[in-house]
Amino acid sequence: MLHKAVDVALALVLILMFGDLRELYQEVILDHGKNPRNFGTLENYSHTAEGSNPMCGDQLTVYVKVDEDNKIEDVSFEAKGCAISIASASIMSEIVKGKTIDEVDSLFSYFHKLCTGEETQQTNHVEEDIEKLKVMSGVNQFPSRIKCATMSWHAVDSAIKSENA
Ligand code: ZN
Numbered sequence: 389m390l391h392k393a394v395d396v397a398l399a400l401v402l403i404l405m406f407g408d409l410r411e412l413y414q415e416v417i418l419d420h421g422k423n424p425r426n427f428g429t430l431e432n433y434s435h436t437a438e439g440s441n442p443m444c445g446d447q448l449t450v451y452v453k454v455d456e457d458n459k460i461e462d463v464s465f466e467a468k469g470c471a472i473s474i475a476s477a478s479i480m481s482e483i484v485k486g487k488t489i490d491e492v493d494s495l496f497s498y499f500h501k502l503c504t505g506e507e508t509q510q511t512n513h514v515e516e517d518i519e520k521l522k523v524m525s526g527v528n529q530f531p532s533r534i535k536c537a538t539m540s541w542h543a544v545d546s547a548i549k550s551e552n553a
Contacts, residue, residue, distance in 0.1 A: 395421075395471045398530065416479075416523045421471035426481035430464040435550055439543035441535045446473040450481075450543045458489045463544065470536055476524050477540035483517050489548050495521070496541045503527050503534050 399414055430451035439448045446469025453462040463485050465477050484492050494513070499521045501508045505528035511518070527537045 398472065398526075398533065413523045413526065416520075417471065417475045420475035420478040424465075424467070424474050424478035424481075426464045426478065426485070427466065428464050429466060430462055433462075433464075435547040437543045437547035437550060439539040441469070441473065441539050443532060444470055444473070444536050446470060446536055446539055448473065448477055448540055448543055450477075450540065450547050452484075452544060452547050454489065454548060460484050460487055460489070460492065460548070465540060465543075467540070470533075472524070472527065472533055472536040473539055476537040479520050479523065480540045480544060483520055484544060492544065492548060496545050499524075499541055500538055503537050505529075 399417075430453060432453060433451035434454045435452040437450055439450070440446065446467070448465055448467035448469070450463065450465045452460055455461045463481050465481055467474055467477050483495060487495070494511070495517065498508060498511055498513060498518075500506075502521055502525040524537045527533045
């Protein structure tokens with residue numbers, strides 16, 4: 389149960405970092421980690437890809453249904469791993485649904501910057517999406533956990549860019 393101990397430690401540090409936002413952020417991560425949205429396989433998916441993070445033992449498969457307008461009509465994932473990886477995949481699935489491939493690309497690069505602590509420019513993303521992504525941004529203090537948070541985004545990105553339609 390090393391994962392559990394590490395997640396509790398991470399949650400404690402997040403509490404110290406985020407001040408007033410701490411409870412909200414912690415609640416959101418725990419909620420998505422326990423009750424991941426869009427979990428399971430997808431019937432009639434057009435694209436799929438796998439992601440793994442051997443450092444932490446996280447594994448995931450994403451299924452995406454892209455329509456003829458290059459929009460993500462539906463998305464789901466199956467995963468096992470730490471709470472951070474599950475929560476991030478769950479949040480990712482909520483955000484990318486209904487987005488175009490280009491929008492996902494741009495959201496992923498924004499999220500990647502958040503997680504690695506790079507400067508993020510003013511974006512034209514929906515405020516609601518940005519708020520959801522910021523929930524995971526505490527991982528930028530933990531280089532070893534960045535992959536946990538970004539793995540699902542890497543997977544969905546390589547799925548929609550693949551030719552397995
Ligand atoms: Zn992990």
